[in-house]
Amino acid sequence: MTTPKRSIKLLLVDDSVDDRELILMNLRRGGYVPDVHSVDTKDGFVGALQENSCDLIICDYSMPGFDGLTALAILKEHNLDIPFILVSGAIGEELAVKAMKAGANDYMMKDNLQRLVPAIERELKEAKLREKHRQAQIERDRLLTVIQNSLNEIYIFDCRTLKYRYLNEAALNNLGYDEDDVHEMTPIDINPYLETPDDFNRIIQPLLDGKLDKDLYLTKHIRKDGTTYPIEIHLQLIRQNDQQFFTAIGFDLTDREKDARRIKEQKDIAREMAEHSKHKSEFLANMSHELRTPLNSILLLSKLLLKSKSGNLTGDQQKYIDVIQESGKNLLSLINEILDLSKIESGEMELSFETIELKSLVANVSDVFEPIADEKKLDFSVTVYDNCPSRLVSDQLRLEQVLRNLLSNAMKFTQEGRIDLDVFTEKTSSLVNEHQIIFSVKDTGIGIPADKQELVFESFRQADGSTQRKFGGTGLGLSICRHIAELLGGTLTLKSRESMGSTFNLSIPLKEAADAEPQRKHGPERLHQPPDFKDEADRAERMTLISDNRHLISTLTEQIDDHSGTLNVISSGKDALREVARYSPSTVLIDPYASNFSGWSVAKHLLNDNTHEYAIWMITDETHPMPAVDMKGLSGKMSMPLSSQNIRALLTTPPPGTSAESDETERTLLLIDDNKIHNEALSEFAEEIVDRCLIATTAREAFETLEAASVNCIVLDLTLPDANGQDVLLQLSDDPKLADIPVIIYSGRSLTNHQKEELLTHASDVILKNIGSHSRLMSRISELIQPSDKTEKPEASISTSQQQWVLLVDDDDQSYFSISSLLENSGRTVRRAENGHEALRMLQTHKEEIGLVLLDLMMPEMDGFETIEKIRQNPSMRDLPVFIVTAKAMKGDREECLKHGATDYISKPISPEKLETLLSIWAS
Numbered sequence: 001m002t003t004p005k006r007s008i009k010l011l012l013v014d015d016s017v018d019d020r021e022l023i024l025m026n027l028r029r030g031g032y033v034p035d036v037h038s039v040d041t042k043d044g045f046v047g048a049l050q051e052n053s054c055d056l057i058i059c060d061y062s063m064p065g066f067d068g069l070t071a072l073a074i075l076k077e078h079n080l081d082i083p084f085i086l087v088s089g090a091i092g093e094e095l096a097v098k099a100m101k102a103g104a105n106d107y108m109m110k111d112n113l114q115r116l117v118p119a120i121e122r123e124l125k126e127a128k129l130r131e132k133h134r135q136a137q138i139e140r141d142r143l144l145t146v147i148q149n150s151l152n153e154i155y156i157f158d159c160r161t162l163k164y165r166y167l168n169e170a171a172l173n174n175l176g177y178d179e180d181d182v183h184e185m186t187p188i189d190i191n192p193y194l195e196t197p198d199d200f201n202r203i204i205q206p207l208l209d210g211k212l213d214k215d216l217y218l219t220k221h222i223r224k225d226g227t228t229y230p231i232e233i234h235l236q237l238i239r240q241n242d243q244q245f246f247t248a249i250g251f252d253l254t255d256r257e258k259d260a261r262r263i264k265e266q267k268d269i270a271r272e273m274a275e276h277s278k279h280k281s282e283f284l285a286n287m288s289h290e291l292r293t294p295l296n297s298i299l300l301l302s303k304l305l306l307k308s309k310s311g312n313l314t315g316d317q318q319k320y321i322d323v324i325q326e327s328g329k330n331l332l333s334l335i336n337e338i339l340d341l342s343k344i345e346s347g348e349m350e351l352s353f354e355t356i357e358l359k360s361l362v363a364n365v366s367d368v369f370e371p372i373a374d375e376k377k378l379d380f381s382v383t384v385y386d387n388c389p390s391r392l393v394s395d396q397l398r399l400e401q402v403l404r405n406l407l408s409n410a411m412k413f414t415q416e417g418r419i420d421l422d423v424f425t426e427k428t429s430s431l432v433n434e435h436q437i438i439f440s441v442k443d444t445g446i447g448i449p450a451d452k453q454e455l456v457f458e459s460f461r462q463a464d465g466s467t468q469r470k471f472g473g474t475g476l477g478l479s480i481c482r483h484i485a486e487l488l489g490g491t492l493t494l495k496s497r498e499s500m501g502s503t504f505n506l507s508i509p510l511k512e513a514a515d516a517e518p519q520r521k522h523g524p525e526r527l528h529q530p531p532d533f534k535d536e537a538d539r540a541e542r543m544t545l546i547s548d549n550r551h552l553i554s555t556l557t558e559q560i561d562d563h564s565g566t567l568n569v570i571s572s573g574k575d576a577l578r579e580v581a582r583y584s585p586s587t588v589l590i591d592p593y594a595s596n597f598s599g600w601s602v603a604k605h606l607l608n609d610n611t612h613e614y615a616i617w618m619i620t621d622e623t624h625p626m627p628a629v630d631m632k633g634l635s636g637k638m639s640m641p642l643s644s645q646n647i648r649a650l651l652t653t654p655p656p657g658t659s660a661e662s663d664e665t666e667r668t669l670l671l672i673d674d675n676k677i678h679n680e681a682l683s684e685f686a687e688e689i690v691d692r693c694l695i696a697t698t699a700r701e702a703f704e705t706l707e708a709a710s711v712n713c714i715v716l717d718l719t720l721p722d723a724n725g726q727d728v729l730l731q732l733s734d735d736p737k738l739a740d741i742p743v744i745i746y747s748g749r750s751l752t753n754h755q756k757e758e759l760l761t762h763a764s765d766v767i768l769k770n771i772g773s774h775s776r777l778m779s780r781i782s783e784l785i786q787p788s789d790k791t792e793k794p795e796a797s798i799s800t801s802q803q804q805w806v807l808l809v810d811d812d813d814q815s816y817f818s819i820s821s822l823l824e825n826s827g828r829t830v831r832r833a834e835n836g837h838e839a840l841r842m843l844q845t846h847k848e849e850i851g852l853v854l855l856d857l858m859m860p861e862m863d864g865f866e867t868i869e870k871i872r873q874n875p876s877m878r879d880l881p882v883f884i885v886t887a888k889a890m891k892g893d894r895e896e897c898l899k900h901g902a903t904d905y906i907s908k909p910i911s912p913e914k915l916e917t918l919l920s921i922w923a924s
């Protein structure tokens, strides 16, 4: 029988070669293939232990310089667990005991080695077991360490007695107990919510019954010192062999609760701040009302004093009033600035983006500054470059505010020289195809030193901060301007050299209006139903439109249909007078842009007929701007889309000079404002444009007045002693008898866009009591109050009276000669200007004498378009007939001319007939 060979690493400690052979022979016989390392000294033994690991040590009991007991001691010292068998020549009982005590695993005689192999086998097996046990122990210790050191609290308790068997360090520390304290304790002892064991049984029973694997609950633990802490417990029943016990793992929630508390606190603070800022906004809104209202009265009353010629003011008194006016205005603008600044700071400045006519934007600001520049003898020029679009999308009011501020500074800080407002577009960067529009205000004034150039944009800072400052001001303007520029998505930058001048550039990203919604030009729609015109028979229902714009014709037809009116269309301006007479309409609508004639000439032609019995309105579609041309005798201008209110105005405008304009349609205005003096002062101004002005200081009084008199327009303050303005507005619009009366809100209260929009659902306009607001109010009243042609008829003849000059603007001598002789032949007086600048100058000085302007389109420096725009920028020259003369008749030329404000267009060569037809209409 062969036994399988087993290899074994053996450390053999024996000095006798024979003995060693004997041992090895026994091993081999027993089926081992020994890998032997032999030593017989102490050093050799220690060295062997250090160098190699071995499975077994067989050691002679005594050697000349070494012995078995010493070897055992060394082994122990090295903490090694290697099976150790001691062999010896002679053996006694006593020796055997000694060896076993010292740690030998077995002991045998050299001459009796048959027990050796079975002993080796047994000892190897036992060593293996011991090793396994040792590993298990290590593993157990490791787990225990983890549990012991876990940051979570770990509890183990008996499932019958509920007594704690184990608490880890975190649990002990948090509870404040020692290990010894807790052995007699149960979870009930540390939980304030558990009073009897039954309370706890209810929790553990489902686990014991196997209905739940584990349970999770939030509770509290009581510390040894009586304090408590919140804890989340994961409870589990553990079954190990035949034992059962509970483990509870706890997460201390103190921090989380703290976090939650902190979050709640922060939320509370945020809520408080929101509340606070709401109060602040309300306070500011009220304050603005409280400040603006009395100031408004100051301005209004002082203006009234100046106006009353009967007042016999002395020169000094006049001066005092001027000072009052000036100071009032300054104070009002200061209030506006402070309110703006606080709005910016609280992030409440709202912008309303809309489609803006660039021309009108520029005209609005330049109109204000032209007289100032004149007075200071400064050259002021405004140039809008060709690369600008005609419309853009931005916030018109804010944009104007910035430009006004920059221009006002330029005028203030420039004693001589010039001021230029240039408007042009530029690519934002060479990489992308985005453009920006730049409004550049350049002056030749005192300039700003380099080290002050950033500072002037800070609030309350001025370049000259000394107490002997030469120029007034608050130092708020530029800071607000820069904020507004940023809100508009752009920048405000400055280049300046001391005593050379400054250039402020406002750049904003260009959003052209093409893809924007068409602009509403005539205020929002009122919500109430359109009135029923059945009673007024057919007088008000017939309209004639003169246009060949298909889109305009179809949309207007639909809208008029909806309002049960009829619309006739005349597509040619030729014979307009005869054509219109055929339909005998109550209203004629004229499109200035019709392609084969100028609507203005047609309008003028119709107006020249003194017997006409229709109202004449100019109308444009959404894609054409309404030109800045005026004409006496027109009922008004409108742009699509029309609101119901607009259509109603069109349908009900009585023909001029008809009996409809009798006493019963007397234009009556009702002023509702709690300030009586303010009312009276306003009514003084209003009486120039209305027939009767009624006053109410409370809501009740207002409704009583409305009951008794027929009113055509209402001006309403928002704060009344017995009601708030919004309620009055609602009450008005709910009453079918009153709903149609246009209401203008006139208030000192700063309103948010939202509040304003809400008001505008029922009101025709909202005007802030502010600088210049009286005139705005008056012009709105006169627009809204019907009828409006009371004074226009007689005036029409004045402008066409006498021989007036024709101003011919042409740089070309030959062309001038030919046209002027045509004109002179037909008995006109002609004056020449060689270029646009000269024309503007002549118009300034000879405004009265010049009745008509012929303008060549192609001129150096300032072409005809630009010249005409400059002319139209002056409101008093909007009804001056200005014709553009061009050599090449290009498609679209006429439209361009009309867009820029031309009254009509003549192409060269000019035939005497053509010219005469036009002149007969315009200078009849």
Ligand code: ADP
Pocket (backbone or CB within 6 Å): 405, 409, 410, 413, 443, 445, 446, 447, 448, 456, 461, 462, 463, 464, 472, 473, 474, 475, 476, 477, 478, 479, 502
């Ligand atoms: P204010 O003019 O009310 O003092 P601004 O913020 O508009 O406030 O201007 C701040 C300062 O910047 C002015 O006081 C002035 O020193 C300087 N400044 C502004 N514009 C000009 C300008 N065009 N030329 C010279 N200095 C200017």
